[in-house]
Amino acid sequence: MDAVSDWMRSNRLQLKASKTEFIWFATARRQHQLPANLVRAGDEFVAPASSVRSLGIQLDSEQSMNNHIAKVTAACFGILRRIRSVSRCLSRPVLEALMVALVLTRLDYDNATLYGLPITALNKLQFVMNAAARLNLTYSSECNASLLIEVITGRWAEGLPSPAQGHGGGTEGLGQGLTGVNMGGVIVKKIS
Template sequence: MIADDTQLQNSAKPEDVDHLLGSISSCFSDIKNWMTENKLKLNSEKMEAILVGTRQKIASLTVTDLQLDDATVPFSPAVKSLGVFLDSTLSMQTHISFIIKTCFFHLRRIASIRRYLTHDACVKLVVSLIFSRLDYCNSLLAGLPASSIHGLQRVQNAAARLTLRKTKRDHITPLLRSLHWLPVNTRISYKLSTLVYKCLNDSAPEYLQSSLDLYTQPSDRPLRSAADPLRLHIPRSKLASAGQRAFPSAGPSAWNSLPLELRQSPSLGSFKSKLKTQFFP
């Protein structure tokens, strides 16, 4: 038997990286021994390793690989985890570039048979082949600069023009509205807000629910936010480039920006319906 998708994760300060790598190597040896005892095979040829941190801290490190028993695993600039490419600075650029390349490949294939497709058939193909990729784990793209999202928006714009048989000279906003397609950046906010709603209504995994806290107003400073019982606390983060993009910060930020009436929706279905109307009135 072969065990697949086993991951080891740990963290340390830059000055403690050598100790961290030693701990991972020791843990790897224990896992390898356990797998051998249980008649499992570990394929060292497929192992990958990555160091994640700020660009400055990554540049300050001198280590280039990870020693695991008799195997040497060089650090990769990006690795794939559950269908998502994670790079060493969590800029998501590798993942975004892969999505753009894959989506345009499928758009060219659809374009080659567009004249044989009905409107509804084309929409189904685009939703299946394009939006499934644009929307997959898109909450990880929250907080990225507009320049990073621009390429994904170009994909959606091309999909809309192909579906409606329009050219680049046609303004895109009316086309997206006629198709009821939320723009890429808004789709990210939609995903985040929906995840928060599920967390607050016990419909999400515990690890996500436990990352959110209701806002507690200081007793000596009455604020207007006291009238908002569903306002969430937004934790401070030292790293604006990554910390504020994490779900405990990005989720509450998206949630708090919504009208209270919308957040008080009695069911997930009504919440999604009102949320889409809010984003695309």
């Protein structure tokens, strides 16, 4: 930690010792072998944390990613509840654009870090996908969502811009979202 502190000082940066965290990574069987010593960060001493956040990913000391999966699923289900509350006022393309922008991007952001996890951990993320598919296609919870997901991901993928397209900087794309949906007719009033 002294080397980090010295490097920061030499580059005119200040280390906030009160916000500094560190973590030891080990399997559950080896956790007891890790040193419990406090580490000095500047003028303060820091205890090892059981979970830290780096670039939006919750890393836990046992490398199980359980904390991260719990936070992602809670955030996604919260977003789905909010989308459900306004879904009657939105057209299908706008609903799909919201699902992509707010739910699928959260699920897709860190999927490389989830490689190799047990299927029981990944099933929690699959529940989010199933709920998003059912909400988008307005099916009941008893419906098999795997076919719905194939239909939806095919639709979502069709509208995504390719990296080769780029953004010209002009105003021709103004008013269009991530999936190319024209946002002019976003709100649709449905009378029941």
